[in-house]
Amino acid sequence: MSARKIIIDTDPGQDDAVAILLALASPDELDVLGITAVAGNVPLALTSKNARIICELAGKTETKVFEGCDRPMGRKLVTAEHVHGKTGLNGPVLPDPVMPLQDQHGVDFIIETLRAHDARTVTLCPLGPLTNIGAAFEKAPDIIEKVQEIVLMGGAYFEVGNITPAAEFNIYVDPQAADIVFKSGVPIVVMPLDVTHKALVTKPRNDAFRGLNTKVGTAVAEMTDFFERFDKEKYGSDGAPLHDPCVTAYLIQPDLFTGRHINVEIETESELTMGMTVADWWGVTDRAPNALFVGDVDSDGFFSLLTERLSRL
Ligand code: RIB
């Protein structure tokens, strides 16, 4: 079976970095057509720099990296240095990138790529705020029906908010873009906090990364050592939740995950609940299902897949 064509849209972020490494380590399953950076965890200049740092760490400097939008569609940018550190990749000391940024704007790359490929053959993998995707759908509505699937990290139901009491960060930063995406009609798979909070880098798992004795394994261990502080303090978690790698792992081994096809709508009016993913998990409305909302993961299976793939870089 040929590798699945994907575009990774990302705001690195240590967990984005691990998701990108997992994708680049899996060329038999995933053909990364390009990586589009978006403002989110840290400003765009840093997310586009970090995306290239990760490609170079993986030894995949031929990967095309684009800069997308530097702010949400209709709100002030909110960033998350309190979680990811000032650079967005705090933890390991990694060299500045040498590989170039592509000249084309990330939104135009998404549009051009979808127009150039057969319908339903390109999957979009947003790992940050949905600004680039929402902007592409607004600028070129013709591409919407060409998207094979959107597999995204974002939202929450039982886990409620991590940036406000009601909202998860990626959706909160750009609720308007998220609303466009969830109303688009494109098949969507959602990796919410409900499942990503079960993908925790416990000490044995982090030791397994370090035990690879490779540049990549050590860098990932150092990233998660840094990144875990926020969740340990806030949730008393056993380790850093690997949010974004759930997207890549799903694309490689979907049977690690379980969820429900339900209706998910985005709060875009009330400041109190702005960016909340109103997920009809219990089917109490007659609103049509528009997403596979993932609630569980075989976390041991997830980490053995991840660790084995990282060992290939
Ligand atoms: O809420 C977690 C999400 O927000 C992750 O994608 C993390 O990288 C940040 O973007």
Ligand code: CA
């Ligand atoms: Ca992210």
